[in-house]
Amino acid sequence: MFMKVSFFENERSSTLDRLSVKNLLAVTFSALLTIFCSFSVFAQNTIRVKGHVTNESGQPVPKVSVVLKGTSNGVTGNDNGDFEMSAPSNGTLVISSVGYGSKEVAVQQSVSVTLGSLTANLNEVIVVGYGTQRKRDVTGAVASVSAATLKEVPAPNLIAQLKGRTAGVDIVSNGSTPGSSGQIRIRGNRTLTTSQGASDALDGPLLVVDGIPYGGSINDLNPEDIASVEILKDASATAIYGSRGAGGVLLISTKRGRVGKAVISYDAYYGITSIMAKYKVFNGPEYAQFKSDAAAYNRTQWPTSAGTSSYVLTQAEKDALAAGISTDWQDLIYQHGYTTSHQIGISGGTEGTQYGLSAGYYRETGLIPNQKFERYTLRTTIDHKIGNRVKIGLNTINALSYSNTPGGGGVPSGLVRLTPLAAPYNADGTVNLRPAVGSIDDPFTVSPLTLITKASSILARNRRIRTFNSLYGEVQIMKGLRYRLNIGLDFRQDNGNGYNGPNTYT
Known part of the structure; x- marks a missing residue:
């Protein structure tokens, strides 16, 4: 290694300066010696x-x-x-x-x-629709997800927790409101439909909870009550459940009581949600240039329009451009969302009888002001053995949920359509209710800030009650042969109401 050090001195340099040069050389030599020794020690280790x-x-x-x-x-x-x-x-x-x-x-x-082989996983018992089998004996395409894996992702429902957990399962979050269930596909989209609901009904998987087909909203299930999930992907789903399993099957096993002393558990978490990124939109000058080009080259009127069309800047936009106004409506509306969950339960029992009782509360607020989702759940299980051959059990899952989504899921797209050449507030501090005044969108556009200032006048409420009950009886006829009877009672009720007052965002 070579080091070149240059010093420039004039005729007025003092003896103190020369001493400083000597000190600098000494320090440099010591540093090089230390580095050399460090390399030597590292090489020796x-x-x-x-x-x-x-x-x-x-x-x-x-x-x-x-x-x-x-x-x-x-x-x-x-x-x-x-x-x-x-x-x-x-x-x-x-x-x-x-x-x-x-x-x-x-x-x-x-x-x-x-190295020891991982044979323990092959001895795991999984649910396959017509009973249970060891994983080594399963010949179909079955994926298993445990409760411990699901708990790694705090989410309002099972579909959100399954993201990225199993191969061949496509999950899309296609809703921006709190409590949105999302879309799950196991065997792809096979039908042409005109709505998302129709597509989910035809191509979505069949949900089976403790042996009973489960219809309705996945949000009625508390993820904290789920013990494991098995996903049937291939033709075995159709062989067992018929045409209902054409889109695959999710076999959900809920938690049940255990043998031993009563155990009380409490789980809670709190989280903050924020947008990953905003849409890239024009600022004021860029939007003005865009409208100018659209007015000049619009094919429906060009060239006879001679630069005059409905695309030209309105007088209000010209005034805003001159005043330097450039509004990003996303910055004014988006906020942090908050998620909280509480779950308390007790379980225990003897060799003959096991029981479990749990209650949960979940609340999620959205990125859009005043949007929220709340869910209360109550669940009870009991399993009782009669003699050596007969076993009976009861499982009841009850949920009460409330949601309010003013503006719905179309707020983000509405924000990017608004002109940046409009002041959000008037000179007196009040909300500019008509930011598109003078344009062709004027009659249909109200400021999204009314989602905040007129919260009590924009309501989109929904209340949902759900009770899902299953009773089973099981008889062991001989070793390896059992007869099981499942009886289910499913009741749900939805009550929705909405209101938009005058001069409010829709």
Whole structure:
């Protein structure tokens, strides 16, 4: 390494300046010596590791992944289970491979590791529609999601929690209002429809809760009450449930009582929601140029229009442009949303009888002012064994929900259609109720700020009551053969009302 240091002195330099130069040289030399020593120590602490990886039968494990713990540095082994890499002597290697459990070993020159296979997952019991089976015995396309996985994503409903959790399941959030259920597709869209509701009815999956088909809104189910979800993707769904399962089937198992002393649980979370990004829209001068070009080159009137058409700037827009007004309506309307959830439950029982009771409250406010969704849930389960062969049980799920969505889901698109050449407020501080005055949109456009200033005059309320009850009886005829009878009672009621007062945003 070469370092060149230049100093410029004039004839007035003092002895103190020359001493400073000597001190600088000394400091520079010391720094270079320290860096050199650090490199030497690092080189001494790095060793070359050679390793061999086998399975429990002594066979080499090909293409193992070897990563230095806490870093992204790693290598991939060869087909014979051998690997070689450089690592610090005090480090730890994490060795893993598909189908095997990972193992951590300390860094040393020679490493020999035995990986154990993940056979436990193949012994898991999953629901398949006509009973339960071990995962190793299932031949159809079935995906399983546990309650622990679902709880990683706080959400108002199951569909939102399943995003990105299973391959081959497409989920789209197609609603901007609080409590929107979204869209789920397991076997794609196969029909042509004229509405979203019709498409969901024909192409959406069948929901089955504890063996009973479940219709209506997925928002009536409290995600905290779900123990596991199995997704039937292939033709086995149709073989079991007929044409209703043509879009796939979601088999939902709810939590039930357990053997042991009564256990009281409480879960709660709080979250803040904000928009990921705003729509990119024209500012005032850009919008003025856009309208000018539209007026000049509009094909319906060009060239006979000679630059005059309904696209020209209104007088109000010309005045706003001269005054330097450039309004982004998104900044005035969008706000933070808040989510809170509370769940309390008790469960327990004996070998003969198990019980469970839970109550929940969920509230979500939207990014649009005064939009909200609330849900109250109450759930009870009981399972009782009569003798050695007969078992009966009851599960009741009850939900009461309220929603208010003034402006609906079309507010974001309405904001980007408003002209930026309009002041949101008048000179006296009142809301400019007619921001599109003088244009062809004037009769149909009211300021979106009335969503805030006239909240009591814009209502879109909905109340929903839902009770879903299932009673079952099960008899074990012989080992491996059981007869089960499910009886379900499902009742739901919706009550909606809306009101828009004069000079309010719709």
